[in-house]
Amino acid sequence: MTSVLTKRHIKRSASGFLLILLLIVSACGSKDEPAGQGASPTSAASATIGQPSAGASGSASTAATKKIKDAMGEIAIPAEPSRIVVxxxxxxxxxxxxxxxxxGAASVAALNEPFPSYLKGxxxxxNIGTIAQPNLETIAKLNPDxxxxxxxxxEAVYDKLKKIAPTVFIENVGVQWKDNLKLHAEAVGKTEEADKLLKQYEQRVEKFKKERGTKPSQxxxxxxxxxHVRVxxxxxxxxxxxxxxxxxxxxAQNVKGKQHLSITEEQIADLDADVILWFGRENELAYFRDKIRGNPIWGTLKAVKSNQVHQVSSDTWLSGHGIQSVNLMLDDLIRIMAP
Structure with a gap:
C-alpha cells in the first residue's frame, strides 16, 4: 500500500514539475519574440503610420532651403537642388x-522629339512631355526636388506641379531672356556663373558693333x-x-506693341531689307517656297538681288531662348554681316 502511494506521489510531483517548466518556457518565448510578430495586422500598421524612418526624418530636418521671387511670388526651394525637371x-x-x-526636360513641340540639336550633354x-503638355505622372516618377x-x-498645372516639388516659374520666354537666365541661375545656385556668361556675351556684341561701324544694317x-510668312x-x-x-x-517692320506681322504673297514687298534671315520647320516650307520665293516680285527685293538671303537654324532663332542659343545667333550675325 505504501509503495502504491509513493508511486502516485511521484507521478503527481513529476506532472507538476513539467507544468511549471512549460509555463517558464512559454514566458521566455514571448519575451524573445521579434517585434511585430504576434500582433494583429491592424495594430502593426497603426504603430507605423505617420512615423517616418530615421533616415527620412533626419533628411527632412537638415535639408536647407532658400527663398526666391519668381513669376508666382515668393517661394522656398532647396538651397542646393540636385534633381531638377525643366x-x-x-x-x-x-x-x-x-x-x-x-x-527631365520637355520637348519643344512634339512628344518624345529629340532635344534641340545645338544643345550638348x-x-x-x-523626356517629360511637351512644353504645352508636360506629363505630371512622368515628372512625379522622377522624384524631383x-x-x-x-x-x-x-500656369494651369502650377498647383499640381508644386505638390510634386517646389516649382519656379519665369513669366515668359522671349525679350526678357537675360532676366530669365538670372532667375534660373538663382534657383540652382549659379548666379556668379550667369553674370560671367552675360558679360562675355555683351563683350562679343560690342565687338561686333564696333567692327561693323556705320555699315547699312537693316x-x-x-x-x-x-x-503666310511671319515677320x-x-x-x-x-x-x-x-x-x-x-x-x-x-x-514696314518697325512696329511697336506687336510681336509678328503676317505677310502673304500680295505683300511680298514688305519683306525686303538689306539682309533677310529666315528660319522655319521643314513641314511648313511649301508656301514660302512656292508662293513667296516662286513669285517674280521676290526677285526684285534688295536682299535677293544682293544675294543676302540666309537660312539660319530654327532651333536657335525660333526655339532657343537661352544663353547658348543667343551666342549661336550672334555667331550667325558675325558670319553673315561682319565686314
Whole structure:
C-alpha cells in the first residue's frame, strides 16, 4: 500500500514539475519574440503610420532651403537642388550652360522629339512631355526636388506641379531672356556663373558693333508658315537679339506693341531689307517656297538681288531662348554681316 502511494506521489510531483517548466518556457518565448510578430495586422500598421524612418526624418530636418521671387511670388526651394525637371527650352539651355544637368526636360513641340540639336550633354535626360503638355505622372516618377517652368505655358498645372516639388516659374520666354537666365541661375545656385556668361556675351556684341561701324544694317527676320510668312518684330526673342546687335528694321517692320506681322504673297514687298534671315520647320516650307520665293516680285527685293538671303537654324532663332542659343545667333550675325 505504501509503495502504491509513493508511486502516485511521484507521478503527481513529476506532472507538476513539467507544468511549471512549460509555463517558464512559454514566458521566455514571448519575451524573445521579434517585434511585430504576434500582433494583429491592424495594430502593426497603426504603430507605423505617420512615423517616418530615421533616415527620412533626419533628411527632412537638415535639408536647407532658400527663398526666391519668381513669376508666382515668393517661394522656398532647396538651397542646393540636385534633381531638377525643366519644362521649357530656355531653362534646359540655361542650366546646361551653367553646368547643371536636369534629370527631365520637355520637348519643344512634339512628344518624345529629340532635344534641340545645338544643345550638348542632353544624353540621359528623361523626356517629360511637351512644353504645352508636360506629363505630371512622368515628372512625379522622377522624384524631383525642383521644377522650373514658364507661367504663360504651364500656369494651369502650377498647383499640381508644386505638390510634386517646389516649382519656379519665369513669366515668359522671349525679350526678357537675360532676366530669365538670372532667375534660373538663382534657383540652382549659379548666379556668379550667369553674370560671367552675360558679360562675355555683351563683350562679343560690342565687338561686333564696333567692327561693323556705320555699315547699312537693316534686317528682316522671317518664319515660313503654312499659309503666310511671319515677320518677327523687335519685341520678340530673335528681334531683341538683332536690335541689341545694332541692327535696324525696315519701316514696314518697325512696329511697336506687336510681336509678328503676317505677310502673304500680295505683300511680298514688305519683306525686303538689306539682309533677310529666315528660319522655319521643314513641314511648313511649301508656301514660302512656292508662293513667296516662286513669285517674280521676290526677285526684285534688295536682299535677293544682293544675294543676302540666309537660312539660319530654327532651333536657335525660333526655339532657343537661352544663353547658348543667343551666342549661336550672334555667331550667325558675325558670319553673315561682319565686314
Amino acid at each position: 519644362l521649357d527650352n530656355a531653362a534646359l539651355d540655361n542650366l546646361l550652360a551653367l553646368g547643371v544637368k536636369p534629370i 542632353t544624353e540621359g535626360i528623361a 525642383l521644377i522650373i517652368g514658364t507661367k504663360v505655358e504651364q 534686317v528682316a527676320l522671317l518664319r515660313p508658315r503654312q499659309d 518677327y518684330l523687335p519685341e520678340t526673342f530673335s528681334g531683341a537679339i538683332a536690335s541689341e546687335a545694332g541692327l535696324t528694321r525696315p519701316a
